[in-house]
Each structure stands twice: as structure tokens, then as C-alpha cells.
Amino acid sequence: MHAPAAPEQKRARKRVIDSRPQLLALQAFVLLGFFMLWHVLTATGLLNPFFFATPLGVLERTAKDLATAAFYRHLGITFLETVLAFAIGTVAGIVIGFWFARAPLVSAVFDPYVKAANAVPRVVLAPIFALWLGLGIWSKVALGVSLTFFIVFFNVYQGVKEVSPVILANARMLGMNSRQLLRHVYLPSAMSWVFSSLHTAVGFALVGAVVGEYLGASAGLGYRIAQAEGVFDTVGVFSGMLVLTLFVIVIDSAVSAIESKLLRWRPQTSATVSTH
């Protein structure tokens, strides 16, 4: 009743956590196997190292990059774009999601346009944003916002609409006015939906930033990958992808930590007793 999708996932995750070291070992094994396969295929010449790079080459390049100051400038810019896109998209999604959910006329009028806007492939907007906002960070932020906004918007809208009518009636009987209902009932209910979409939203903010950089920029991880591609430097491309992957893992675990702290009230396992 409380939140979408999450309970089943949580339950599944809970079951495997019991054997955490085993799980980590298996995961490392998959990674190692992948790199081994890659290494063997490129070392034996089955795959051309020029087109597929070599795992050792990629790791070496990544380690070398991590030791330079210039790399952190690029990383910092991508990080800044991601955070800005995420923050602006989320706040706008929450505010407008609330507005639409609480004003049925507005949502009815704008419904087809919201759906149409969401159906536009955002990549085609990237050159437009670059035209409007220049090649600096803001065109990338705009692209990221156009992606994250809709995810948060739809979740907030749903979260506000799906508040239990009994909880609402009870809150009104307890004496809440509409502002207090917003604070004590609608907002917490909507936040549980927002958080369940947070991983996706952060991911899309990053995609917006990197794709924007890839298509036209002077700095950032996406820019580096585009540069490497321009000179057929496959090692550089794969190294850039590896860094992006690590970056996403770090951000995602930060989101998980925040989520588990803020959604402590949500049942982690199946509920205690049925009520009817």
C-alpha cells in the first residue's frame, strides 16, 4: 500500500544480504571473468586490440588519468552538471507534480502536452540547448533537467493522488488545515514515491550531462570520450566508460544511503498483520 515496486525488490535484496561475502565473491568473479575473456580474446588476436583495446591498457590509462589534475577538473564539471540537473529537475518535478495533483483542471488541460513533451527524444534537444545556452555547463544541465523532471513529476503526481482516503479523513478530523495536510500527509506520501524513483533520476541526470558534453563541450567526461573517439583512441574511450561506471556506482550508493535514512518508516519485510 505504501510504495510502488520497492517492497519486492527490498525483500529479494534482504534475502541475499544474509550471504553478503558469498555474493560479493560471486560478483567479483563475474567481473574477473569478463576481463579475462577480454584479455584472452585481444591477446590471441581474435579481436583486434586497435578496435577493442586491451583490459590492461584500459586499466593502465585509467590509473594514469586518475593521477593527473586535469582529469579531476573534467570529473568535477560532469559532477557539477549532474548535481545541478538533478536538483533543478527534482525540485521542479516536486513543485509542478504537487500543483497538478492538487489542481484537477490544470492537470486535465495540460495532460496531453505533458505526455507529448515526455515522448520527445531528449537527445534531439541537445543541439537546441547548446544553441540557446552556449557550450558551457548550462546546456548540459538543461538536458539533464529535461530527463529528470518527468520522472520525478510523474512520481509526485502519483504519490499525491494515491494518498489513502482514510488517512486523509483521519488527518482532517485531527484538525489539519490544507497547509498542514500538505506537510504531514501529502509531502511524506509523495516523497516515498520520489525516493523510489531517485536512482533512475540520478542516472538520467548523469546521462543528460554526459550526452550533452559528448555532443558539444570544452570539458567533462563526455567531452573526453568524444575527444578520444575523434582520434580512434579506443583505450581512451573504454577508460572514459570505466570512469563513468565507477562514478555512477559511487553516486548510486550515496543515494541508497540517503534513501534508507529518510524512508526508515517504510516496511522492509512483509507487513505484520492484515487489517481486515
Next chain:
Amino acid sequence: MAATQAALSLQDVTCTFAGGYTAIDGASLDVAPGEFVSIVGPTGCGKSTFLNVAAGLLQPSSGRVHVFGDELNGLNPHAGYMFQSEALMPWKTARDNVAVGLEVRGTKRADALAQADAWLDRVGLGAFGDRYPHQMSGGMRKRAALAQTLILDPKIVLMDEPFSALDVQTRQLMENELLELWSADRKSVVFITHDLEEAIAMSDRVVILSAGPRARIIGEYKIDLPRPRDVAEIRMTDGFLDLHKAIWADLKDEVLKGYARTSRA
């Protein structure tokens, strides 16, 4: 005269929903200050509709509601409502759930929390203030809901089958606790149940609703059993059995009618 003195007075209330379904038809009920009235009726007879009208959550199609002599317009400010299903906010701890009513009415948070702790103690949840609803059993959640309602000191308490989801033992425990809390400062209680024994054991007066649709009040019985009562023990007394026999004779036909309708559908 009686209407102005009653804590709660429903006159000739009819509720017809969009689509033409009439849940209650011309029901009138006066509840005196400090009186414990139970409304009993077969499943689906519009008992909850009746209570929603008394709470001001539902506007009757016709008829009038007075609260302490004043015509009710909007939510009933003197009423506390304990719902049948889960009404605690799952994102608040038991303590915050109990305190929130005081908070939104302007009590300082620290004071509200202190009073909430006192109420949690009173309903036997003293050690569980930090639990979220999903971490409590059904019985504990009902206790928390009771504290949440009573902490606001409403003059009228509306209860919609509050204990119907509980097992028999927990339920009798809760019924006795409720009677004890009630006898301390005699609020008016409108208690809805489908369980005739529960109604007789707890009330000053039992009102019988007919099977819906178009439910009407078909009988009223004064329960003059001595107080304080123990709901488990009083069921064994002759006075209880006589009342039960008399009321059941009237209720039986309606139950069968309601049953025939639901099994046909």
C-alpha cells in the same frame, strides 16, 4: 428541547449517493452528553455512512445534524473519529502520530510530545513510542489510534468497528480499556459494530439499523446493566442474556435479509 440538549442529534438524515444508491433513509438519533450508544446492523447497512455524517465528512442529502445545539456545517469540531481501517500515518512514529493532532492545533511540539507519551502509557504503549506503524501489531496500532483520537479530548467520540480486526482476547482487553477510559470523563460515544454482544456489553443504549439499502433505525434498547462492567464477565449474567435474546429476535430477520441479498449478488 431534547434536540438542543443532545451532544449529537441527527434528524431525519437521508444519504443518497451519485448513482441513486440510498444508504440510509430518514434516520434520526439523539446522543446525550456522556452517553455510550452502539449502532448495530448487518454488514453493508450504511453504519459507516451514518458515522461519516455525524463527523461532518459527508453531507447528508437531506436532514439535519446538530452538535450541542448548533447546526453542523463542515467538519464536526467536537468529534474524534476512530476509523475501521488503518488511519495512522505510516511515516510517523507512534509518538508523532499521537502528538500531531495537538501540534496542528497549536500546542508547542515539546508539550504535545509530553502529552503523547502520557497517552501512550495510558493505552499500554509506553515503551513503543518510537515504533513506526508497520513495526507494531494490529492491536498496538489500534491502541495508538485510540490515543491519537482521545488526546484531543473530543466531547464526542465516533468509533467505526474499531476492534473488529482484532482477535477475541485482544478485543476484550481493548473493550475493557475503552470502558475504563470512557468512565474517567464520560464523553459521548457512538460505537458502530456488527457484533451485538459487544454492543450490549459496552453501551447505555443499542440502536438497531435495518439491512441496507435504505437502512432505517428499527429498534432502540436501553441497556441498564450495572457499571463498571467487565465485558467478558457480563456476558454470563442473566440481564445480559435476556437483553441479547430480545434484541436478537429483532435483528435476526434483518441479518437474514442482508445475507440473502449479498449471497444473491
